[in-house]
Amino acid sequence: MLGPSESSSSRLQAPDLIRGLALGGILLVNVWAFALPTAAGMNPTVYGDLTGWNRLAWIGTEVLARGKFLAQFSLLFGAGLLLFSDRATERGQNPVSLHVKRMVVLGVIGLLHAYLLWEGDVLVTYSLCGTFVFLFRNHSSRQLLGLAALFFLLLLVFQGIQALQFAGGDTTLQLVQRQAWNPTPDALGAEILTRRSGGTALWAWRAQEAFRRQTQSFVSDHFWRISGLMFLGAGLFRSGMLGDRVPGRRIRVLVLGAGTTGMVLTLLAVFLEERSRWDLGTHLFPAGPLQDLGSVGLALGYLGILLWWVQRPRQSLLKTAMGAMGRLALTIYLLQSLCFGLLFRPVGLGLFGKLDRLTLFLLALFLWILFLAGALWYERTVGQGPVEQIWRTLYRGRSKRG
Numbered sequence: 529m530l531g532p533s534e535s536s537s538s539r540l541q542a543p544d545l546i547r548g549l550a551l552g553g554i555l556l557v558n559v560w561a562f563a564l565p566t567a568a569g570m571n572p573t574v575y576g577d578l579t580g581w582n583r584l585a586w587i588g589t590e591v592l593a594r595g596k597f598l599a600q601f602s603l604l605f606g607a608g609l610l611l612f613s614d615r616a617t618e619r620g621q622n623p624v625s626l627h628v629k630r631m632v633v634l635g636v637i638g639l640l641h642a643y644l645l646w647e648g649d650v651l652v653t654y655s656l657c658g659t660f661v662f663l664f665r666n667h668s669s670r671q672l673l674g675l676a677a678l679f680f681l682l683l684l685v686f687q688g689i690q691a692l693q694f695a696g697g698d699t700t701l702q703l704v705q706r707q708a709w710n711p712t713p714d715a716l717g718a719e720i721l722t723r724r725s726g727g728t729a730l731w732a733w734r735a736q737e738a739f740r741r742q743t744q745s746f747v748s749d750h751f752w753r754i755s756g757l758m759f760l761g762a763g764l765f766r767s768g769m770l771g772d773r774v775p776g777r778r779i780r781v782l783v784l785g786a787g788t789t790g791m792v793l794t795l796l797a798v799f800l801e802e803r804s805r806w807d808l809g810t811h812l813f814p815a816g817p818l819q820d821l822g823s824v825g826l827a828l829g830y831l832g833i834l835l836w837w838v839q840r841p842r843q844s845l846l847k848t849a850m851g852a853m854g855r856l857a858l859t860i861y862l863l864q865s866l867c868f869g870l871l872f873r874p875v876g877l878g879l880f881g882k883l884d885r886l887t888l889f890l891l892a893l894f895l896w897i898l899f900l901a902g903a904l905w906y907e908r909t910v911g912q913g914p915v916e917q918i919w920r921t922l923y924r925g926r927s928k929r930g
Contacts (some may be wrong), residue, residue, distance in 0.1 A: 535919050540770075540771060540772055540849060541602055541772050541838050542770060542771060542772050542774075542834065542838045543607070543611075543770065543837055543854070544850075544851040544852075544854035544855050545834050545838060545847065545850050545851055545854060546600060546604050546770075546831060546834050546854070547601065547760065547852060547853075547854035547855075547857050548602055548849075548850035548852070548853035548854030548857070548900075548903075549597070549600070549830065549834060549850060549854075550597040550598075550600040550601040550604065551597075551601070551853060551857050551860055551861060551899075552597075552850075552853065552896040552899065552900070553593050553596065553597030553600075554593075554597045554598060554601065554861075555893075555895055555896050555899075556589050556593045556597075556889060556893070556896075557589060557593050557594045557595075557598075557862060557891045558864065558892075559868060559888045559889075559891060560589075560885075560888065561646070561648045562646070562865075562868035562869070562871070562872045562873075563871075563872050563879065563880060563881070563888050564576065564870075564880075564881065564888075565711070565716055565720060565723075565885055566707060566708075566719065566755055567709060567710065567711050567716070567718050567879070568717045569696060569712055570643065570709065571619075571709055571811075572586050572590075572806075572885075573710075573805075573808050574710060574711065574716065574735065575716065575885050576598065576881075576884055576885060578885070581606070581886045582884050582885040582886050583885075584781075584886075585656040585885045585888075585889040586885050589885075589887070589889060589921045590794075590798060591791075591794050591795065591798060592826070593825035594819075594823075595819065595820065596823050596826045596827050596828075596830065597791075597827070598779060598823075599757050599823050599824055599826075599827035600827040600830055600831060602654075602757035602758055602761065603757050603758070603760055603761030603764065603828075603831065604761055604762065605654055605658060605758055605761065606661060606757065606758030606759060606761030606762040606765070607672050607761040607762055607765035607770050608761075609627070609658060609661055609662050609665060609758065610665055610762050610765050610766060611765065612626075612627060612630070612821070613627065613662070613665045617680065617689050623665075624662075626924070627658075627662050628659065628922065629922075629923040629924075630729040630919075631654070631655040631656075631658050631659045631662075632748065632923075633742060633919055633922045633923045634651055634654065634655040634658075634919065635651065635652050635655035637651055637858075637862075637915070638650070638651025638652035638653075638654070640759075641651060641730075641862060641865065642738040642741075642742070642870070643734065643735055643738055644794070645862070645865040645866060645869055646734075646868075646869070647735075647737040647738040648741070649738065649741075649881070651861075652742055653742075653750050653751075653754055654754065655745060656746070657683065657750075657751060657754045657755045657758055658758065660751075660755060661755055661758040661759060661762065661769050661808075663815075664759070665762070665763070667844070668766065669763045669764075669766035669767040670763075671763075672759050672760075672762045672763035672766055673759070673760065673763035673764075673767075675756075675759040675763075676756050676757070676759035676760035676763055678753075678756075678925075679752050679753075679755050679759060680754030680821075682753040683749070683753055683756065683820070684769070684817050686748060686749070687812070687813065687816060687817050687820075688813060688817075690701070690812060691809070691812040693812035694808070694809060694812055695809060699919070705808060706808055709808045709811070710806075710808070712843075715741040719733075720860040720880070720881050723873075723880050723881075724874060724878060724880055724881070725874060726873065726874035726875060727874075730873075730874070732875060741864075745748060753820070757824070758857075760824070768805070769782075769835075770831075770835075771863070772801075772838050772839070773839065774835045774839075776836075779832045779835050779836050780832070781832075782829060782831055782832025782835070783829050783832035783833055784873060785838070786824075786825045786826075786828035786829050786832070786833060787825060787826055787828060787829015787830070787833075788829070789825045789873065790822045790823065790824065790825020790826035790827070790828065790829055791822070791825070791829070792821030792822070793818045793819070793821050793825060794818070794819060794822030794823070794825075794826060795822075796818055796822075797814075797815045797816070797818035797819040798815075798816070798819075800814065800815040801815045806817075819919065845904075846900075848904060849900040849901065849904040850900065850901060851905075852900075852903040852904045852907040852908075853899055853903040853904075854898055855903075855912075855913070855916075856903045856906065856909065856913035856916065857913075857916075858913065858915045858916050858919060859913035859915040859916060860899050860903065860913075862915055863899075864899075871891075876879045909910065
């Protein structure tokens with residue numbers, strides 16, 4: 529999902545490792561979306577036990593994973609836009625035409641994914657934001673980083689306006705927001721029944737939820753958030769921060785500066801949420817914005833650690849497997865939905881709402897290990913991922929390996 533495949537001799541190692549880690553980390557968060565009611569993904573008090581090991585599993589995922597790996601993936605996607613453009617130009621191809629086809633195909637894959645497998649699909653958002661951000665591919669690193677700062681600022685402004693409207697006593701708005709944050713027992717029971725029953729009721733619910741995310745949520749949040757992260761990734765790439773030989777001083781800035789700041793902001797956000805006993809007003813401001821900023825900081829911190837790891841001379845089995853998982857990212861992302869669907873949907877084991885958070889964490893971790901082993905085996909025995917090959921064949925008009 530980063531850009532065109534290159535031969536092993538010319539392909540950068542860092543993006544594959546970053547993508548592999550991000551994809552695995554996303555598993556730890558996405559399992560909530562498949563296994564628990566929608567509101568429980570944001571408000572853990574809505575459903576299930578939140579004591580003992582379950583509480584620790586939630587805190588660990590909330591602090592270290594939720595939002596962080598999606599941010600990391602988005603950073604990398606933004607960098608991939610420039611890498612794709614540069615390499616297409618070097619080959620004498622029209623980068624604009626090729627990129628538009630690429631994003632259209634990705635968007636179609638995303639639509640099929642959203643309406644057939646999982647309403648939480650991000651591929652449609654990536655195709656739209658990727659098309660927009662690509663327009664700025666010839667800007668300097670400073671300009672791209674400035675655009676990233678502008679989009680983050682606009683997102684914070686919109687979040688502040690939403691919080692002020694809520695605090696101002698708009699009864700209709702408050703009712704809608706509170707229902708989404710903490711559904712009534714009847715509403716919660718209706719969602720659980722629908723997601724356990726399957727059939728046309730489940731498909732209708734999934735279609736409605738997917739459409740809401742692709743319209744309302746995209747305009748109010750996802751466009752600004754994901755585009756801002758893509759601009760940030762593009763700016764870092766232009767400044768030489770996403771290669772295999774990043775200077776140690778820059779890595780220390782990412783890990784000790786951005787990473788530490790992100791951890792502090794995230795811990796502060798969780799502290800405020802818990803102290804308020806998960807009050808919606810506190811979540812809207814300041815806890816939510818603090819969590820968002822903290823996610824960017826920690827994503828950059830993780831990025832720094834991986835850039836350091838790339839430069840270690842020892843090529844461990846874990847590093848090789850993580851890189852393979854990164855190169856099969858699109859296939860594994862869709863396979864994740866299929867696996868979770870078989871576990872939690874009525875067409876499979878029907879475990880929706882039946883497992884606690886610790887079990888879900890361990891299950892996602894186990895699946896991550898399986899994907900690492902499977903990616904390593906598949907790449908060594910078969911080669912390019914099947915969905916990656918289909919994607920590239922459709923937008924290039926021919927299959928291209930290497």
